Amino acid sequence: MTLQGKHPGAIEQAPSTVIITMQTRYTDIIANAFSEVRAWQFTTIAVSCLCAVLAVALIWQAQSAPVVLIPSGLSEMQGRIVVEPNARAGTTPDYLSQIALGDLALVLTWQPDNVLLQFQRFLNRTTSELYARESVRLLAEAEAHRKEGSSQSFYPETVQVNVKGAQVIIDGYLVRWTGEKEVVRSKSRFTVTYQIQKGFLHVANLELAR
Secondary structure, eight states, X not given: OOOOOOOTTOOOOHHHHHHHHXXXXXXXXXXXXXXXXXXXXXXXXXXXXXXXXXXXXXHHHHHHOOOOXXXXXXXXXXXXXOOOTTOOTTOOHHHHHHHXXXXXXXXXXXXXXXXXXXXXXXXXXXXXXXXXXXXXXXXXXHHHHHHHTEEEEEEEXXXXXXXXXXXXXXXXXXXXXXXXXXXXXXXXXXXEEEEEETTEEEEEEEEEEO
């Protein structure tokens, strides 16, 4: 039987190879962990940005949504009412007159505690051009009425409608109070002109002729 022993001068290489392999695997694990962290950070930022964009879009849509006014009295008398976007062919004189009366009530009938809200609602019914032209003035006027404690009411008497021109002329009495004192009572004529925008009728102009 022959015994084979190790040469006294031989150098063993296996342990160092194992150590190097373990170090390499540990480094890979750390690198992968950092990569996963960066991936999650990027995903979180991307989702946050997407949510922010969607929130802004929803807020803009809610503020820009057109308002369709259908008076309850008109719907009760005539039943179901069909509103045709981008067309005035199906608009009746009664419908247009009721819309004009409702719009005028927003800007002509108010009290100190709701005058600002009334004017804001009226501005939501205007075209973008009229809004840009009159919003600052009307809101400042509403704030002045609120501070003065003024109230106002409009009592319509006659209504004339021009469907083709999308125009309504309303005559009536305008009465204003400061506190409980009546300061204005005048017969007034208002002309409301409409324009289709975003598929619905919006106030394009409002004129007063005393």
